[in-house]
Amino acid sequence: MIDALFPSYPLPQDVVDDLLDTIRRDWTFWGPCSGEDEVWRLQPLPEGLWPANAVTTFLTVKKLLLPQRAALWSHDQNSYRKAGAASPVAVIGVPLCDLQAVWYLDQVFAEDEPYLDRRKQLLLIGMPCEPGAECRCSRQLMPLAGDLFVGADRVWALSRAGQGLLLECACGVAEEMPLPWPEGPDGQRSQISEDLFLSSAAASIWFDESQRCLSCGACSAVCPTCYCFDLLDSAALDGSVVRRRAWDNCFFAEHGKVAGGHDFRPGRADRLRFRMEHKLLGFGDLRGQNSCVGCGRCRGVCPAEIDLDRIAEQLHLEVGS
Amino acid sequence: MMHDLQPVPAVLVKIVPMVVDNHLFAFRPEQPLADIMPGQFVEVSISGVGSFPVSSCDLVRDGRIMSCIRRAGRVTDALYRLKEGDTVGLRGPFGNGFPLQRFAGHDVLLIAGGLGMAPLRGLLQALLEDHDRQGRIMVLYGSREPGGLLFYDELVGLSQQGRISVRFSVDFAETLPGPHPQVFCRIGLVSELLEGLQFAPRRTVAAVCGPPALYRCVLEELALTGIAPARIFVTLERRMRCGIGECCHCVTGGRYICRDGPVFSLEQLRGMAGAI
Ligand SMILES: Cc1cc2nc3c(=O)[nH]c(=O)nc-3n(C[C@H](O)[C@H](O)[C@H](O)COP(=O)(O)OP(=O)(O)OC[C@H]3O[C@@H](n4cnc5c(N)ncnc54)[C@H](O)[C@@H]3O)c2cc1C
Ligand code: SF4
Numbered sequence A: 001m002i003d004a005l006f007p008s009y010p011l012p013q014d015v016v017d018d019l020l021d022t023i024r025r026d027w028t029f030w031g032p033c034s035g036e037d038e039v040w041r042l043q044p045l046p047e048g049l050w051p052a053n054a055v056t057t058f059l060t061v062k063k064l065l066l067p068q069r070a071a072l073w074s075h076d077q078n079s080y081r082k083a084g085a086a087s088p089v090a091v092i093g094v095p096l097c098d099l100q101a102v103w104y105l106d107q108v109f110a111e112d113e114p115y116l117d118r119r120k121q122l123l124l125i126g127m128p129c130e131p132g133a134e135c136r137c138s139r140q141l142m143p144l145a146g147d148l149f150v151g152a153d154r155v156w157a158l159s160r161a162g163q164g165l166l167l168e169c170a171c172g173v174a175e176e177m178p179l180p181w182p183e184g185p186d187g188q189r190s191q192i193s194e195d196l197f198l199s200s201a202a203a204s205i206w207f208d209e210s211q212r213c214l215s216c217g218a219c220s221a222v223c224p225t226c227y228c229f230d231l232l233d234s235a236a237l238d239g240s241v242v243r244r245r246a247w248d249n250c251f252f253a254e255h256g257k258v259a260g261g262h263d264f265r266p267g268r269a270d271r272l273r274f275r276m277e278h279k280l281l282g283f284g285d286l287r288g289q290n291s292c293v294g295c296g297r298c299r300g301v302c303p304a305e306i307d308l309d310r311i312a313e314q315l316h317l318e319v320g321s
Numbered sequence B: 001m002m003h004d005l006q007p008v009p010a011v012l013v014k015i016v017p018m019v020v021d022n023h024l025f026a027f028r029p030e031q032p033l034a035d036i037m038p039g040q041f042v043e044v045s046i047s048g049v050g051s052f053p054v055s056s057c058d059l060v061r062d063g064r065i066m067s068c069i070r071r072a073g074r075v076t077d078a079l080y081r082l083k084e085g086d087t088v089g090l091r092g093p094f095g096n097g098f099p100l101q102r103f104a105g106h107d108v109l110l111i112a113g114g115l116g117m118a119p120l121r122g123l124l125q126a127l128l129e130d131h132d133r134q135g136r137i138m139v140l141y142g143s144r145e146p147g148g149l150l151f152y153d154e155l156v157g158l159s160q161q162g163r164i165s166v167r168f169s170v171d172f173a174e175t176l177p178g179p180h181p182q183v184f185c186r187i188g189l190v191s192e193l194l195e196g197l198q199f200a201p202r203r204t205v206a207a208v209c210g211p212p213a214l215y216r217c218v219l220e221e222l223a224l225t226g227i228a229p230a231r232i233f234v235t236l237e238r239r240m241r242c243g244i245g246e247c248c249h250c251v252t253g254g255r256y257i258c259r260d261g262p263v264f265s266l267e268q269l270r271g272m273a274g275a276i
C-alpha cells in the first residue's frame, strides 16, 4: 500500500473541461465553499466554480454517506418501505486524508445496504492540498477510496469508474505513478499499542483531560471516521413513521447505558478512553487499524482543547516504556 | 451477509402474563426469519417508538418466536400496551448463540439471575429436546423475591419428572415459594447455591446469564470448582442499537458484543477488558 501506483495521465486544460463536462452529465458537483464566516463547507458548487485545491472542509464526505439524520425506511399500514434513493453527487476537492477515511468507512459498512446505496451514487475526486498546521496525515496509514485524483497537470484513475471517465475523454497514455502526497506531515502521527492501551486504565491523563470535556460531541461530528449511530423514529401526522439513522456520540451519557440504569462507561474518562481506543486501535475485524487519518479537525473544533495527539504522547510518558 | 436495517412485520400472536411486568410474547413474522438459536437475539421494533434487543426463550415453533420481556422502559412499555393481533417489526436473528455442540455429551449447569432465565430457558429447551443427549442438567436460579422466579412451575415440573435438578435462591422472602415443599430454595445469593452441589467439574459445561453483579461474583467461583474457563459460557448484555456490528454502542474490549457475542466463554472474557 505504501506508495501505491495508479494509472496517471497528462491533463491539458481542454481535457479538464471535457472531463468536467462529462461528469456534469450524470452527477451534481459538490465541493468546498467558503462562506462569509470563512468556514469551508462541503456544498453543491455554483456552476463553473472549481476548487483550486483540496480543502479539509468543516464536515467531510461522511455527511453524504451517513447523513446526520438519514431515513432508512418508512412504515405505514403494515408495510415497511425503503427510503428514497440518494441522487448522484460528484465531490471534487477531497483531500487524501478524507479519501482514506472513506476507505475505512467502506470497510465498516461493507454489508450495509443503505450505506452502499449512497456510496454507489458518489464519485470522489481528490485534489492536492497544502498541509495546514493541524495536519498529521500519512500515506502509509491505510489505502484510500476514490475515483479520480486531479493534479496540476496530471490526473490519476483511482477506480474502474474513474478509469472509464478518462478513457471517454481520450486522455492519452497512462503511466503508473504514485499520488502527490503532501510533503511534511508524514511520520508525526500518534500511535498507541494494544499493550500500552490496556495498561493505561488508571493513567491520570484520562481524568485530567476528560474533566474539561463538555460532552458536546463536536469532535466526532467533524471526524471523517467516526460512525457511531442511533436509530430514531419520528411519526408524521398521517400516522406513517420514519426510522432514521442519526449520528451519535460516544461522549454522550447514554451511550453505554442499559435499562435498569447500569452504565458500562459511566465516567467521562471512560468515554474519552473509549473514543481513543476506537480511533487508534479500532473495533471488531478492524482492530489494529489506526483510523485517525490525521486531519486535525477534532483538535481544531474542540472548545476544551482536547487533543488526541497530546494524549497519546502523554500516555507514552506516563505508562509507556 | 447484507443488512438493510428494515424489520419484517410480525403479528403478536400471544401474550402470556407470567410475573408482574414479565410477560411472554409470541411473535409470528410474516416472512420467516432464519432459525433463532438459543442465545441469539432479535430486535423488536415498535414503529414510532423505537426498538430493543431481546433473546428468544424457546425454540422457534410453528414459525413463532417466543420471548420473555420485562417492562423496563420506553419501548418495552409500548409493547405492553399492545394487544394480541397487533403488529410489531422484527430484525434478526443476531449474535452467535450458545455453541450447542459443546454441550453435547456433558453435564450441564445453568446459572441464572433474574431475567437471565429467559435466554437460558431457550437453551434448556434445546437440551431437553435433543433426545440423544446424555448427562445431567442442573439449574441454579436466583431472583430478588419468590414472586419474580420465571418459569417456576415449569422448572419444578421438570425436576419432579427427574429431567433436571433445580435449586432456587431469593434475596429476601417472608415465606419461601410453594406449593412444592420438596423444592430446594434458600435465601441468599445464587452463587451460594453452588455450595454442596454434587457435580463432576471435568464433565460439566456451564452457562450463566444475569445482571453484571452476578458475573462479578459467580464466574471466577465457577472456575474455582474446576470447570474449565473454556467451558463456562456467559451471555453479555449491552446497549444494542443495530445488532450488526456498526453502531458501536455494545463494544467492549474492542469487540462488537452483538456480532462476536453475546455469548462468550470465560476464557475469552478474561482477555476482554471491561467485559465483566
Ligand atoms: C442480547 C440481549 C438480550 C436481551 N434479552 C432480553 C430478554 O430476553 N428479555 C428482556 O426483557 N430483556 C432483554 N434484554 C434487555 C432489553 O433489551 C432491555 O430491557 C430493553 O432494551 C429496554 O428497552 P426500553 O426502551 O423499554 O428501555 P429504555 O431504558 O427506555 O431504553 C431506551 C433504548 O435504549 C436501549 N437500551 C436500554 N436498555 C438496554 C439494554 N438492556 N440492552 C440493550 N439496549 C438497551 C434500547 O435500544 C432502547 O430502545 C436483552 C438485551 C440484550 C442486549
Ligand atoms: S484528527 Fe481527529 S477528526 Fe481527524 S481523523 Fe483523527 S480523530 Fe478524526
Ligand code: SF4
Pocket (backbone or CB within 6 Å): A212, A213, A214, A215, A216, A217, A218, A219, A220, A251, A301, A302, A303, A304, A305, A306
Ligand atoms: S469536541 Fe471536545 S468538548 Fe466536545 S465532546 Fe469532543 S472532546 Fe469533549
Ligand code: FES
Pocket (backbone or CB within 6 Å): B239, B240, B241, B242, B243, B244, B245, B246, B247, B248, B249, B250, B251, B256, B257, B258, B259
Ligand atoms: S449493537 Fe450496534 S455495534 Fe453492536
